[in-house]
Amino acid sequence: xxxxxxxIDEKIEEISSQVGDAxxxxxxxxxxxxxxxxxxxxxxxxxxxxxVYVDTGLMREGETDQIREVFSYMDSLRxxxxxDRFLDELEGVTDPEEKRxxxxxxxIREFETVxxxxxxxxxxxxxxxxxxxxxxxxxxxxxxxxxxxxxxxxEGIVEPMRDLYKxxxxxxxxxxxLEEIIAERMPFPGPGxxxxxxxxxxxxxxxxxxxANHVVxxxxxxxxxxxxxxxxxxxxxxxxxxxxxxxxVVSVRSVESxxxxxxxxxxxxxxxxxxxxSRITGGHDNVARVVYxxxxxxxxxxxxx
Amino acid sequence: xxxxxxxIDEKIEEISSQVGDAxxxxxxxxxxxxxxxxxxxxxxxxxxxxxVYVDTGLMREGETDQIREVFSYMDSLRxxxxxDRFLDELEGVTDPEEKRxxxxxxxIREFETVxxxxxxxxxxxxxxxxxxxxxxxxxxxxxxxxxxxxxxxxEGIVEPMRDLYKxxxxxxxxxxxLEEIIAERMPFPGPGxxxxxxxxxxxxxxxxxxxANHVVxxxxxxxxxxxxxxxxxxxxxxxxxxxxxxxxVVSVRSVESxxxxxxxxxxxxxxxxxxxxSRITGGHDNVARVVYxxxxxxxxxxxxx
Numbered sequence: 001x002x003x004x005x006x007x008i009d010e011k012i013e014e015i016s017s018q019v020g021d022a023x024x025x026x027x028x029x030x031x032x033x034x035x036x037x038x039x040x041x042x043x044x045x046x047x048x049x050x051x052v053y054v055d056t057g058l059m060r061e062g063e064t065d066q067i068r069e070v071f072s073y074m075d076s077l078r079x080x081x082x083x084d085r086f087l088d089e090l091e092g093v094t095d096p097e098e099k100r101x102x103x104x105x106x107x108i109r110e111f112e113t114v115x116x117x118x119x120x121x122x123x124x125x126x127x128x129x130x131x132x133x134x135x136x137x138x139x140x141x142x143x144x145x146x147x148x149x150x151x152x153x154x155e156g157i158v159e160p161m162r163d164l165y166k167x168x169x170x171x172x173x174x175x176x177x178l179e180e181i182i183a184e185r186m187p188f189p190g191p192g193x194x195x196x197x198x199x200x201x202x203x204x205x206x207x208x209x210x211x212a213n214h215v216v217x218x219x220x221x222x223x224x225x226x227x228x229x230x231x232x233x234x235x236x237x238x239x240x241x242x243x244x245x246x247x248x249v250v251s252v253r254s255v256e257s258x259x260x261x262x263x264x265x266x267x268x269x270x271x272x273x274x275x276x277x278s279r280i281t282g283g284h285d286n287v288a289r290v291v292y293x294x295x296x297x298x299x300x301x302x303x304x305x
Numbered sequence: 306x307x308x309x310x311x312x313i314d315e316k317i318e319e320i321s322s323q324v325g326d327a328x329x330x331x332x333x334x335x336x337x338x339x340x341x342x343x344x345x346x347x348x349x350x351x352x353x354x355x356x357v358y359v360d361t362g363l364m365r366e367g368e369t370d371q372i373r374e375v376f377s378y379m380d381s382l383r384x385x386x387x388x389d390r391f392l393d394e395l396e397g398v399t400d401p402e403e404k405r406x407x408x409x410x411x412x413i414r415e416f417e418t419v420x421x422x423x424x425x426x427x428x429x430x431x432x433x434x435x436x437x438x439x440x441x442x443x444x445x446x447x448x449x450x451x452x453x454x455x456x457x458x459x460e461g462i463v464e465p466m467r468d469l470y471k472x473x474x475x476x477x478x479x480x481x482x483l484e485e486i487i488a489e490r491m492p493f494p495g496p497g498x499x500x501x502x503x504x505x506x507x508x509x510x511x512x513x514x515x516x517a518n519h520v521v522x523x524x525x526x527x528x529x530x531x532x533x534x535x536x537x538x539x540x541x542x543x544x545x546x547x548x549x550x551x552x553x554v555v556s557v558r559s560v561e562s563x564x565x566x567x568x569x570x571x572x573x574x575x576x577x578x579x580x581x582x583s584r585i586t587g588g589h590d591n592v593a594r595v596v597y598x599x600x601x602x603x604x605x606x607x608x609x610x
Contacts, residue, residue, distance in 0.1 A: 239604060289598060289604070292599050298545065304542060
């Protein structure tokens with residue numbers, strides 16, 4: 001990419017001429033790639049583009065509000081509240097692969113509903129160069145929701161950033177005033193908090209996972225981890241007040257890594273661990289225990305499922 | 306207790322005259338109380354006493370061998386290999402209370418079989434004074450297997466140490482040359498490793514729990530914990546060799562306490578935690594992750610079930 005301004009001008013023209021006066025949709029995930037692609041396409045075709053954010057209920061604390069704020073300038077923005085439908089579909093599903101599958105399917109269903117509603121002929125995607133390379137491997141695809149183009153039938157796919165690297169995307173994003181989105185966020189898996197919950201996903205476990213992930217991101221920011229997270233991994237006994245309870249065990253994980261392929265568990269000082277422990281056990285009635293993951297990758301993975 | 310020697314002489318005489326030429330049994334758990342009571346009664350009535358050690362398969366590494374060695378001088382010693390029967394009974398049992406119940410019932414069945422086989426009219430027990438007080442509460446009974454006297458029908462119960470405190474029992478034990486038994490062992494719950502396994506007890510989980518508890522006792526001895534243990538608490542993803550695995554999560558716990566009623570998670574240095582992690586993940590093919598429990602009691606309990 002020679003120059004950001006001329007790249008943007010060129011892409012705006014390309015998108016306009018490709019889509020013409022038809023309609024287009026894009027799935028906003030909250031990540032930098034889809035956000036930048038949406039902003040580019042909106043510059044080109046305005047409200048002919050419908051950006052769709054599906055609130056799966058599996059997102060981090062405040063994520064939906066942030067999307068609403070950053071993209072409030074697009075009046076065609078659709079925020080789909082699909083929380084209950086995702087929970088319904090996930091009821092009784094305990095196998096990790098099946099969970100991913102159920103989430104992917106429901107996501108496509110939600111997205112397709114909007115695409116049909118607005119009569120979209122084009123699908124805009126935030127695909128970047130490394131995605132096209134990596135999609136031949138299995139490691140990343142595993143964390144992605146979707147495979148939209150295979151399922152929904154569009155006249156054309158628009159991928160304005162298909163030749164860019166990540167740092168170039170960030171430059172474009174900055175130029176398009178997407179400051180809040182490009183703030184370095186930690187990697188977050190496509191199926192969201194669902195992979196940070198061992199076994200069935202329920203409303204209570206989601207509440208615990210959301211609260212605990214918020215505490216961990218807040219307390220461990222200063223350690224500058226590659227990724228810090230909390231997972232609801234099971235139940236064990238505890239004592240709350242005068243009662244013996246059978247409460248959730250929350251595992252806290254913080255790792256250093258260059259590329260995510262290997263990672264080292266971070267040494268966190270005892271006081272910080274105690275503050276995290278006390279905020280998490282105090283943050284929900286049914287949490288009885290907090291453990292800290294001391295395992296590197298390998299033999300553990302960074303995420304829990 | 307005025308004097309250990311005269312206490313022992315007095316009790317030997319009492320036991321002899323109570324049991325006469327009948328037979329008696331005692332359940333050996335490996336703890337100081339039952340071991341001391343057995344040694345006392347054996348002094349009194351010799352091979353009319355059958356000490357019964359039930360190997361439930363839920364014991365710590367080396368525990369059965371230690372019993373065999375310490376009590377090898379009693380030729381009436383019965384070591385019952387009940388491992389398979391306990392595993393069979395525990396198959397499919399996931400509820401913590403039901404697990405305890407199943408173990409208690411099977412224990413009684415095994416014990417009763419020997420009692421009938423040797424035609425025992427008397428039951429010897431290592432009850433001490435605090436047990437009689439505490440048995441009115443619920444906290445300790447909860448960790449005990451049994452309630453033997455209620456179920457098996459004996460002519461009489463022999464409790465030679467019913468008026469002693471723990472430190473007095475230790476004096477008697479020393480006088481009876483039970484050095485190995487009175488070595489300060491950490492508290493170990495009656496249902497054994499079963500309460501250190503969340504969910505169903507299987508042979509594989511028992512192997513993992515036994516190995517991990519051995520590593521933890523070995524590595525954390527220098528911290529002089531009130532109790533240090535390892536529990537198999539669930540499954541999560543990992544990478545072993547080139548394969549993605551779904552392996553066991555082992556939680557390590559080490560606490561300081563005065564009385565077990567409240568406890569503080571111990572701060573363990575990072576190098577030791579890493580050594581534990583590497584020994585445990587390396588100690589069994591299907592362990593993918595080690596976490597360290599940072600929760601005090603309350604809100605967590607010391608054990609996991």
